[in-house]
Amino acid sequence: xxxxxxxxxxxxxxxxxxxxxxxRGNRDLPSITLDQLVGQLSLAVxxxxxxxxxxxxxxxxxxxxxxxxxxxxxxxxxxxYRTTLPRFGASLPVETGEMVAERRVSATFKDLPGGQxxxxxxxxxxRLLDPELAGDGEVDAALVSETDGDPLMRVTDILAHEDxxxxxxxxxxxxxxxxxxxxxxxxxxxEFPMQRDQRLQALARGxxxxxxxxxxxxQRGYGRTHPFVGEIRMGEVEVELDVPELGFAVSLGTIKVxxxxxxxxxxxxxxAPPQFTRGYGLVFGQSERKAMSMALVDRALRADEFxxxxxAPAQDEEFVISHSDNVQATGFVEHxxxxxxxxxxxxxxxxRRMRGEFEARExxxxxxxxxxxxxxx
Amino acid sequence: xxxxxEDDQPLLSVRGLGKRYGDRVGCRDVSFDVWPGExxxxxxxxxxxxxxxxxxxxxxxEPTTGAVRYRLRDxxxxxxxEMSEAERRLLMRTDWGFVHQNPADGLRMSVxxxxxxxxxxxxxxxxxxxNIRGTAANWLERVEIAEDRIDDRPRDFSGGMRQRLQIARNxxxxxxxxxxxxxxxxxxxxxxxxxxDLVRGLVADLGLAAIVVTHDLAVARxxxxxxxxxxxxAVIEAGLTxxxxxxxxxxxxxxxxxxxxxx
Amino acid sequence: xxxxxxxxxxxxxAYNFAYLDEQTKxxxxxxxxxxxxxxxxxxxxxxxxxxxxxxxxxxxxQVTASIIGRDDTLKVIDQxxxxxxxxxxxxxxxxxxxxxxxxxxxxxxxxxxxxxxxPEEPLxxxxxxxxxxxxxxxxxxxxxxxxxxxxxxxxxEYGLMHVKLYEDIARHGHIATTYAYPVLVDDRYVMDPSxxxxxDNPKMxxxxxxxLFGAGREKRIYAIPPYTRVVSLDFEDHPFEVQRFEEPCALxxxxxxxxxxxxxxxxxxxxxxxxxxxxxEERRAAGHRGHLAAEEAYATTEAAQ
Ligand SMILES: Nc1ncnc2c1ncn2[C@@H]1O[C@H](COP(=O)(O)OP(=O)(O)OP(=O)(O)O)[C@@H](O)[C@H]1O
Ligand SMILES: [Mg+2]
Ligand SMILES: [Zn+2]
Numbered sequence: 001x002x003x004x005x006x007x008x009x010x011x012x013x014x015x016x017x018x019x020x021x022x023x024r025g026n027r028d029l030p031s032i033t034l035d036q037l038v039g040q041l042s043l044a045v046x047x048x049x050x051x052x053x054x055x056x057x058x059x060x061x062x063x064x065x066x067x068x069x070x071x072x073x074x075x076x077x078x079x080x081y082r083t084t085l086p087r088f089g090a091s092l093p094v095e096t097g098e099m100v101a102e103r104r105v106s107a108t109f110k111d112l113p114g115g116q117x118x119x120x121x122x123x124x125x126x127r128l129l130d131p132e133l134a135g136d137g138e139v140d141a142a143l144v145s146e147t148d149g150d151p152l153m154r155v156t157d158i159l160a161h162e163d164x165x166x167x168x169x170x171x172x173x174x175x176x177x178x179x180x181x182x183x184x185x186x187x188x189x190x191e192f193p194m195q196r197d198q199r200l201q202a203l204a205r206g207x208x209x210x211x212x213x214x215x216x217x218x219q220r221g222y223g224r225t226h227p228f229v230g231e232i233r234m235g236e237v238e239v240e241l242d243v244p245e246l247g248f249a250v251s252l253g254t255i256k257v258x259x260x261x262x263x264x265x266x267x268x269x270x271x272a273p274p275q276f277t278r279g280y281g282l283v284f285g286q287s288e289r290k291a292m293s294m295a296l297v298d299r300a301l302r303a304d305e306f307x308x309x310x311x312a313p314a315q316d317e318e319f320v321i322s323h324s325d326n327v328q329a330t331g332f333v334e335h336x337x338x339x340x341x342x343x344x345x346x347x348x349x350x351x352r353r354m355r356g357e358f359e360a361r362e363x364x365x366x367x368x369x370x371x372x373x374x375x376x377x
Numbered sequence: 378x379x380x381x382x383e384d385d386q387p388l389l390s391v392r393g394l395g396k397r398y399g400d401r402v403g404c405r406d407v408s409f410d411v412w413p414g415e416x417x418x419x420x421x422x423x424x425x426x427x428x429x430x431x432x433x434x435x436x437x438x439e440p441t442t443g444a445v446r447y448r449l450r451d452x453x454x455x456x457x458x459e460m461s462e463a464e465r466r467l468l469m470r471t472d473w474g475f476v477h478q479n480p481a482d483g484l485r486m487s488v489x490x491x492x493x494x495x496x497x498x499x500x501x502x503x504x505x506x507x508n509i510r511g512t513a514a515n516w517l518e519r520v521e522i523a524e525d526r527i528d529d530r531p532r533d534f535s536g537g538m539r540q541r542l543q544i545a546r547n548x549x550x551x552x553x554x555x556x557x558x559x560x561x562x563x564x565x566x567x568x569x570x571x572x573x574d575l576v577r578g579l580v581a582d583l584g585l586a587a588i589v590v591t592h593d594l595a596v597a598r599x600x601x602x603x604x605x606x607x608x609x610x611a612v613i614e615a616g617l618t619x620x621x622x623x624x625x626x627x628x629x630x631x632x633x634x635x636x637x638x639x640x
Numbered sequence: 641x642x643x644x645x646x647x648x649x650x651x652x653x654a655y656n657f658a659y660l661d662e663q664t665k666x667x668x669x670x671x672x673x674x675x676x677x678x679x680x681x682x683x684x685x686x687x688x689x690x691x692x693x694x695x696x697x698x699x700x701x702q703v704t705a706s707i708i709g710r711d712d713t714l715k716v717i718d719q720x721x722x723x724x725x726x727x728x729x730x731x732x733x734x735x736x737x738x739x740x741x742x743x744x745x746x747x748x749x750x751x752x753x754x755x756x757x758x759p760e761e762p763l764x765x766x767x768x769x770x771x772x773x774x775x776x777x778x779x780x781x782x783x784x785x786x787x788x789x790x791x792x793x794x795x796x797e798y799g800l801m802h803v804k805l806y807e808d809i810a811r812h813g814h815i816a817t818t819y820a821y822p823v824l825v826d827d828r829y830v831m832d833p834s835x836x837x838x839x840d841n842p843k844m845x846x847x848x849x850x851x852l853f854g855a856g857r858e859k860r861i862y863a864i865p866p867y868t869r870v871v872s873l874d875f876e877d878h879p880f881e882v883q884r885f886e887e888p889c890a891l892x893x894x895x896x897x898x899x900x901x902x903x904x905x906x907x908x909x910x911x912x913x914x915x916x917x918x919x920x921e922e923r924r925a926a927g928h929r930g931h932l933a934a935e936e937a938y939a940t941t942e943a944a945q
Contacts, residue, residue: 008728034648058648076693083689084655189684189859192787318785328857331694335774338696338726342719342756342915345901346818346837349883354812463795470799485803492806499806500799506809506875528810 023068037061046256046285047071051326052078053186053205054085055255055284072207076327083186090181092249094237096259096282098151101235103286106155108228108263114152119234120286155231156261156278165263165276192318196302199321203297204283206324208290214314215296223300223312227279230263234286258283260291264299266306277306386448388413388554388586389434394443396429403429404610407443413553416580416587418597418618421607422633427590428558430607434588435475435556436465450553470500474547474555478562480539483546484531490517490542491527497550516545520575537568541575548579555580557589561596573599594634598622606630658705658738664688668706668861672852675863680825681793682776687859697730698856700753700772704734707768707852708751713741715749720757720898720915727755744918756819758840760897760919763849765866771834773855776862778822778832798830801873809878818883824871825864839882839898844870889914890932892923 024031038045038057041064048060052075060078067073103119106112159165182197185205190198203211218225236256240249260281268274279299281291300314313319323329387410396403404426411417419427432438434445436457445457450472457465469475477483484493494513495503503509514524520541522534531539540560547555560576561569577600580587591597597604597618605615606627614627625631656662671685690698708714714734718727722744730753731742743749746761755772763769779789782800792798801822808816821838825831833841834853844851844864851864864870874880888895890911897919899912911932914920924933 008723008725009732012725012728012732062648079689080691084659084661086661186689187686189686191684318787322786327689328694331696331698332774332857333695334693335695338755339719339724340756340835341900342837342898343819343835345899345915346839346883348901350816350818354816357813466795466797488803488807489810491810492803495806496799496803499802500797504802504874504876506806507877509806509875510810 023066032065034058034061034065037064043286044069044071044074046287047208047290048074048078050284050287050290051075051205051207052082053201053284054078054082072326072330076330079327087187089241091252092240092242094239094255094257096233096237096257097154097157099233099235099237099257099259100254101152101233103235104152104231104233106229106231108155108230109158112153112155112158114150117152121288152233154233154261156263159230159263159276163275166266166272166278168278168280190321192321194317194321199301199317200280200282200294200298202321202324203281203294206294206297206321207326207329208287208293210324210326210329211293211297212289214300214320215293217312218296218300218314223303223315225262225279225296225299226265227262227296227299228264229292230261230278232258232260232288232291234258234288256285258285258287258291260288260295262292262295262299277302386454387411388415388448389588390444390446390454391434392444392446394430394433394445395441396426396433396438397441402426402610404433404607407607407612409605409612409615411554411586411588413586414584415603416585416589416601418601418604419588419590419607420592420594420597420604420633423592425607426610427592427607429610431556431558431588431590435473436469437475447554470497471550472552472554474544474552476540476543476547476555476557476560478559480531480536480543483543484539486531489528489530490522490534493531493542493546494549497546501550512549513545516549517542519579520545521571537564537572540564540572544576544579548583548585551583553586555585555587557587559591560589561591561593569596576600594622606633655737657710658708658734659691660688660702660705665706668702671861672703672706672863675852675861676850676865678829679864679868680823680829680831680862682855682860682862684859685861687856690856692729692733694857695774696726697753697755697772699854699858699861700755700770700856701730701733701854702856703770703852703854703861704751704753705738707770708734708738708740710738710740712750713743713748715743715746715752715918716754717752717757717759717916717918718755719900720759721917723917745922746916746918756835756837757898757915758836758843760894760914760916761922762843763847765848767849769847769849769851771836771851771853773832773834773853773860774857775820776832776853776855776858776860778820778830793829796828798824801830802875805873805875805878809875815874815878815880821880822873824873826868827871830873831862831864831870837883837898838872838880841870841872841880842882846870885912887912888930889920889923890930892920892928892933893930894920894923894928 038061044064045057045060048063048071049055049057052060054060056078059081060074063074063077066077101117103121104114104117106116156165156168160167183195183201185198185201194202217223234256236254238254239252241252242249262279262281263276264279266275266277277299279295281294281298283291283294297314297320300312301317301320303310303315308315310316389411391410392408394407395405407430409417419430421427429438433440439458446454447457447468448454460468475483485496491510491513494516495509498509498512510527514527517524517527522538522541522545526534531542534542561572564572573596579585580600587600589596589600601618603616604618604621605612606621606629607613608629614621614625614630621630622634625634658665660668668685671683675681675683687699688702690701692698692701704714714731716722716727716731718724721727734740735742746752746759750766751768751770752759753770753772758769777786777789779792779800782804783789783792792800805815805817808814817838819837820832820835821841823831823833823841823844833844846867846869847864848866850866853862855861872880885899889897889899891913894914898915900915902911902913904910
């Protein structure tokens, strides 16, 4: 007895209602607020903003809440919202040299003007679960020293002064910044080979885990670049928009970013003198792991510029960029659970037919064997 | 048979060809002709520019200076670097062959031997499975690969078999010119001898022109009618193979011949 | 609502007709026009992030959103059926964001979005069929590099495609591709028909309707204009052939249609029914009866009692 499966609509509606119920959980507990998420799960919120390419802490918090803490789902939600937003213009490049830095460390110099500023870091914490945090105990206020407010000099600028690191404008050193504004990965079709601006955009919104693993692979010898952390800095930078009608740039406010400049080796070529090269990472919010991974992968992807062999996965632009986007990846992996029974039917039919042919052949062989045995007898 | 008039004209003419890699010279000011049915050997020590030259004349590498002209089947002579990429690629899969030193570079390693040989036929529009397979079987036989290996992949072949398969794959469309870069390079001596015999036989039977790069003067002696000797990217001597090997003029060639052919 | 929640709700943008903004629709329509002008050629386009996952029809949805108007009647199918969950979800999306009329009747639809099937009913010149495409590149599994495959298309180097078919025959005795079976469009571009069963390939040839293909994740749009030659690749001595079912539909007795196999129990009991649910219903409404249809009627009455 066959009853066609009907009522897909009702099933979907019921499933979503159940989802809503599970998301809310125990009604005796208060619903978590967006302010709590922004304030207390701020690194989760930062990651969602970074990989969704939208700086909006409360919307990101909403996405985290709606996604029940599933980060990729939250990124997806925020991106789907982002697509619908109109574009007013492009800001001026943010000036990370002017950053009000909460953290700034360099691995290449012991001390430097402005000093090493550890900031709010997990580094050097002992990873012991803290039972105090299970409750709502008092937490000491932070000790903040007054700074002179002078911007911290960038480590790469120190090297640039000596001319022993490539200019931030590219390997050739003296290529001017392009006249046209940077491309926009979310508005223009992607084509290989990419320009570096688009490639950096792709990396900035690329999956943290994927880039981390690729960066790691370069350290283990798959496209080695001999990296040093020239500097990592994290803090607030000003975003400014040029308004042609006004004739000057207006400030739109500040955003928190993490920047990593990797200093890597380069022997020099016929055209370029020996000098250090750069890998660059810049991410919304506080995300050192992502910024460092991005910088490693950026440098690995520049292999061609320095005449390095492209042999490792991290050096392969098509491979890296085509697979770094977790929203694309999760969609395509998870689409396998959609019905495929039409195609499966076709395969089923073919396998049955081929089996039939195989068995017929076996049977025929057996018959010839028997026949020849009989003939021999 | 084509008339003698056509054979009077070179198939390929190289004029003033040079290739620089940044400051380094790959090859410079090379000029020579190749006539239909002729085998030309390019010899010289390692790093002398043989591979660079071969790649430049086979359109695999853009030269810095000079011209390469080729006579098409219709008698028309064309500058290779003024042809469109589509025309060049068509030429490469119909009228030319390229035998790599490493067979893995010239074969599809995960596709059967039959398909490896048949690919060019399909690329030029053959659409009859039985005929394609028949032709492939025929070619396998000509290069001494047992017919029952037709559905095996080159992965399962020995080095010598792979090289013979690569040759069959190149010759199946009846090219008029074949480029070979150290075709016996990675093979041991007895396998080399058998392969050279085979190549010599095929080239003679098919009336092919061939340009063979080798650092082995014995290979040049066995296969080629004429040869050019390279040093530091330039041609230092050219002539009939027997003449060059028996009576070398340039001091460097003399050194080369005496050091290698002494046995 | 708390003040903060109100701020967020108020600050969020309202959606345009059919979700996409008009500028984006124009960009997509330009890509579609280019696709129509060069049948079978994959046009890169700046695919947008959609509110459904990549791989779940974002390409088809963007194409539909760009061409649909208020007077259109939309039909959405997945696996040939209107009531599969993803088809239901996409249909509901368009009802919500475009408020268009929807139908399950092939004949009544002006735009049909599909995944994996072409309706059995021949399409007409007043219809557009929009395919959801996961991987638009027919050469992808032979050559993973986009830079290389684009060159192969540009230079019409399709020998490799036949190498694949040759290998099938050499290994299995016949071509072992059953769906996403490559076709040559208008004697020029080799094209992936999306993962429809090859049973549907002949319907694409000289089709009266405009056929549009959208691949969201891979950011490609391509098209087959009406009355275009679409030939399935094959060999002269191993011609293209479609799957034939031995029995007719158990419900409507249709032959020469694509059937789904339905498992009835765990002892090998099964039945075959039309994959195109609308086609099956129409036939039954017209009085056609398969050998299990009577039972169905019986079951319904029984259930009603
Ligand atoms: N891609 C490249 N970049 C820079 N220099 C190159 C490159 N390829 C070759 N060269 C240089 O050009 C010169 C000629 O090299 P080529 O490979 O043509 O020599 P060869 O005669 O084929 O040597 P071998 O017998 O070792 O194969 C050498 O000095 C080599 O270092
Ligand atoms: Mg060489
Ligand atoms: Zn039916």
